[in-house]
Amino acid sequence: MAEDKLTFTYYLKLLFPFVKKDLGLLIFGLFAMLVTSGLRLLNPLILAQIIDHSIPDKNMAQMFQYGAYFVIVILLSGLLSYLQILLLSRLGIKIITKFKGNVFSHLLKLPVSWFNKQPVGELIARVESDSERVKVLFSDLSITIIGNVLFFIGGFVILFILQWQITIYILPAIILCGIGYWFLFKYLNKFFRLIRERYAIITAKITDYVQGIQMIQALNQEKKALQDVEKASLAKKKVEVHTQVIEYGSQSIFSFMVNVVFIIIVILVSAPKIIAGTLTVGILIVFIQYIYQLVWPLMQISENVMQIQRSFASLKRILELTELPTEDDTYTGTKIPVFAQEIKFENVWFAYKEDEWVLKDISFTIPKGKKIALVGPSGSGKTTTVSLLCGFYPVEKGRILIDGVPLSEMDFREWRKKIGLILQDVYLFPGSILENVRVYNDQISEDKVQKAISIVQLDDFIKKLPEGINAELAERGQNISQGEKQLISFARALAFEAEIIIMDEATASIDPQTEAKIQRSMENLLSGKTALVVAHRLTSVLDADEILYFSDGRITARGKHNELLQTSPEYQKLVELQMLKVQDE
Ligand SMILES: Nc1ncnc2c1ncn2[C@@H]1O[C@H](COP(=O)(O)OP(=O)(O)OP(=O)(O)O)[C@@H](O)[C@H]1O
Structure with missing residues (x-):
């Protein structure tokens, strides 16, 4: 993904379709946040009225009236924030479910070659945790940050109007506090990232071990697996503890600043004014209340901005996945395949890694209705040949032709419809x-x-x-x-x-009775069909129209079973080994 594309408007355009349907809900959330912020600002002012007017005037009726306002404002803002959280978190869950669905649907279309390079457990953990962090963008995060900024500005405007002489002392201190908090979070952020990475590693390990549980138990490796996961958990725990010490330690320092330092400043500045009669106790209480109420939004803004940065980093990672080229981007052929005569491999070369050729100059023909068997030592390139015919990887040199038309020019989905693929596993x-x-x-x-x-x-x-x-x-x-x-x-x-059966025979040994049954079933399945069989059992090659002997990525011998017995010493050896195996069984 080009860096220049990663602008805020780029993200906005990308996310808009997900929010479009629920835009009303989002606007309601914003509106509720505005009203709640306004109501929160109102409370200290009501309190000041009671202290400065109702109590000195001994006006109980007025005091009850203000008291009722006070309660109504608290109830209303509580109700609105409950509604806002409820609706927005539902919106977040809804949007992210759709978003994850899109990511998964894209993953399903990625080429097999991409999955070969991915530790799948880690990938799943990453998509899962990244999506969770993108979710807060849609739910409360964006609204909270807007609300906090508005509340902060609104609060200071009121303080300025009430007593600008005190406010000018407080404002720099509070802003310094906010900046300090910002730097703290920036520092902590790299630890948060480390924790997430280590979490992904643990998930990947657990997924892998659970998938291979039979083998682990058979080899008595439960203890080793446990130790491995524990080691990974310990690495995560160390970072977590370190992060918490810094996070909670600094929160205590900030808390001390708010509870002690700021209040002392306000009292020191306002006490002479109260004594001189130019400031009321009510206004002093308004100031103290506002300090508590304003400092936390400011710190929250620092935290929110970091969270938003993290959400965007997660979004970027997910988007990188969804922008990976799919099979449709790689295989652009459109011709509808017709298979009436033959499949032809013409001087085919292939490498999984650059210049490490796994198939070297492979040429052979499968006439329609014939059965071709591939035999040879492990790692000689048989399965790779089959994968190329299925279009899982593009051929690097040479061509695969279907009735003379290159496979690369064909619609690969239509081609795969013609294939019945039977894998080992x-x-x-x-x-x-x-x-x-x-x-x-x-x-x-x-x-x-x-x-x-x-x-x-x-x-x-x-x-x-x-x-x-x-x-x-x-x-x-x-x-x-x-x-x-x-x-x-x-x-x-x-x-x-x-129309074409491609079979990579199971290598796992099965009892002779089942083998005979599978052999009969296979004959029934293949009768009259074109077939390419990676044969691990002798019985599967006896009636093949042609057997190709693979050795180190090349076809070193070819012919029918009886011909190869005469001409190919390596084939003879393979047959002898098989006979011995059959006798042993
Ligand atoms: N996905 C992959 N990524 C990288 N290398 C691979 C991949 N699959 C196979 N190889 C390598 O390519 C070579 C040929 O493998 P291939 O699976 O085609 O052999 P094979 O003859 O089918 O073996 P077997 O009989 O054991 O199934 C081997 O050296 C193997 O290690």
């Missing part, structure tokens, strides 16, 4: 089996889902469930087996009538 959505197969697409009928389920031979499993197809899956499918998850993802690809 099957992602299941919160919801029932039915919802997971048709992924909330109601146009896919229940009959079609049932049919897909029976083609992939999942019906035995469904029949055992009391709720059948409507059985709810636990988060990330924790209440079903790895094999069952695989079959649900097969059924999903079938229900969506994917």
